[in-house]
Amino acid sequence: MSVIKIDIIGAPTAFGQPKLGVSLGPDAVRLCGLKARLTALGHEVSDKGNVYGKYRAEYGNHSERNEEGLMNFVQVKDFSEVLANTVEASLNDKHFPFIVGGDHSLSIGSISGITKKYSNLGVLWIDAHGDINNSDTSPTGNIHGMPLGVLLGEGSRRLVDIHHEGAKLKHENIVLIGVRDLDTGEKAYIKEHGIKCYTMSDVKRLGLDAVITKALKHLESCDGIHLSLDVDSLDPLEIQGTGTKVDGGIFLSDMLSGLNILSSTKRLVSADLVEVNPLIDNCNETAEKAVILSEYIFGQSQI
Numbered sequence: 084m085s086v087i088k089i090d091i092i093g094a095p096t097a098f099g100q101p102k103l104g105v106s107l108g109p110d111a112v113r114l115c116g117l118k119a120r121l122t123a124l125g126h127e128v129s130d131k132g133n134v135y136g137k138y139r140a141e142y143g144n145h146s147e148r149n150e151e152g153l154m155n156f157v158q159v160k161d162f163s164e165v166l167a168n169t170v171e172a173s174l175n176d177k178h179f180p181f182i183v184g185g186d187h188s189l190s191i192g193s194i195s196g197i198t199k200k201y202s203n204l205g206v207l208w209i210d211a212h213g214d215i216n217n218s219d220t221s222p223t224g225n226i227h228g229m230p231l232g233v234l235l236g237e238g239s240r241r242l243v244d245i246h247h248e249g250a251k252l253k254h255e256n257i258v259l260i261g262v263r264d265l266d267t268g269e270k271a272y273i274k275e276h277g278i279k280c281y282t283m284s285d286v287k288r289l290g291l292d293a294v295i296t297k298a299l300k301h302l303e304s305c306d307g308i309h310l311s312l313d314v315d316s317l318d319p320l321e322i323q324g325t326g327t328k329v330d331g332g333i334f335l336s337d338m339l340s341g342l343n344i345l346s347s348t349k350r351l352v353s354a355d356l357v358e359v360n361p362l363i364d365n366c367n368e369t370a371e372k373a374v375i376l377s378e379y380i381f382g383q384s385q386i
């Protein structure tokens with residue numbers, strides 16, 4: 084197996100959603116031995132610690148709605164700028180940025196940093212949700228439901244222009260996998276732009292291995308692939324420590340098999356692992372499973 088220079092970047096933000104605890108996700112995952120276990124696979128792993136902006140999520144969730152209806156806009160923007168710079172620096176060192184969250188709004192920052200280098204980035208978005216709302220379509224104002232919308236250049240300019248101006252991703256370079264809870268505006272947007280989307284029904288029908296294989300084919304012309312893995316894509320029977328659970332998800336054993344296919348292509352250049360919330364978990368089980376997912380992202384196999 085080839086050695087990957089992995090930078091673990093903790094992204095302890097919670098400003099993209101209302102529940103307390105998701106800012107503790109990175110440390111909960113570290114406590115399960117993330118660095119040691121990726122090192123044991125033969126990789127060179129460096130833990131860059133946690134990224135902080137001017138505001139600290141653990142002091143409460145502020146919950147200010149701005150005039151565009153966005154919750155905690157100032158905090159999310161500030162955090163995204165800092166994270167984007169950290170991720171960009173990791174890529175400049177020729178390392179693999181592995182961003183551990185934190186809520187899914189962090190992908191605005193991580194992907195903004197990555198697309199500075201990979202201008203034709205492909206994204207595999209594995210999630211129960213589409214996260215493709217924007218300030219106009221969101222029913223909640225929670226920015227963790229908007230990262231893809233923002234990265235595609237929709238809604239509030241102040242979010243879209245984070246780190247560098249304009250849209251960061253192309254519609255044809257995104258594949259959604261495992262979705263089963265889309266808002267009305269999200270469904271319309273996906274259809275309007277012909278975004279490749281494998282719903283949970285598609286995953287059940289085809290199997291996750293086949294879906295990942297098809298998704299990789301769809302992203303063939305991209306200059307790199309980023310994985311954004313929301314733990315709520317997994318079935319709540321197996322994953323409890325996450326803030327927006329939806330029944331009928333992917334089972335861990337299927338996910339590991341799919342990740343094995345993905346990692347063996349060696350096309351991944353970066354990844355986010357998000358929405359681990361130890362305060363609503365059962366004895367840190369979700370963080371432990373997040374480490375198992377991480378091992379498979381980085382080439383663990385069953386033999």
Ligand SMILES: NC(=[NH2+])NCCC[C@H](N)C(=O)O
Pocket residue numbers: 186187188212213214216221222223224225227228229264265266313315327358
């Ligand atoms: N990353 C997540 N867990 N996102 C949940 C989003 C839920 C809902 N669609 C919203 O916009 O608020």
Ligand SMILES: [Mn+2]
Pocket residue numbers: 210211212313315316327
């Ligand atoms: Mn989700």
Ligand SMILES: [Mn+2]
Pocket residue numbers: 187210212214227313
């Ligand atoms: Mn998500």
